[in-house]
Amino acid sequence: QVQLAESGGGLVAAGGSLRLSCAASERTWSSNAMAWFRQAPGKGREFVATITWSGGSTAYADSVKGRFTISRDNAKNTVYLQMNSLNPEDTAVYYCAAGRRFGPRVPLEYTYWGQGTQVTVSS
Secondary structure, three states: OOOEEEEOOEEEEOOOOEEEEEEEOOOOHHHOEEEEEEEOOOOOOEEEEEEOOOOOOEEEOOOOOOOEEEEEEHHHOEEEEEEOOOOHHHOEEEEEEEEOOOOOOOHHHOOEEOOOEEEEEEO
């Protein structure tokens, strides 16, 4: 079973940057596509970005395209989310997820989840 652990969240002023990390257990790491979702208070879990196991293909939600970058380092069993030009609407708990195929943008398509890391952007 894949275990995921996010880190890197925190409080940042609008316009600032943060880099989130998601460390995965090694056993099934290379067979999964990875994704980031986020959930703001009172809202559903929202797709942010996804990446193939090779790192060759990525996809982003329109709301973060051009500002966020997803990447992975298989040697370290880690996926990253570099977030630039943050604004208060990006405030949410950010979750890392692992799934069997690249592309889905709905939470039900992902089998494994981390515990989440809080990102708060002040205006």
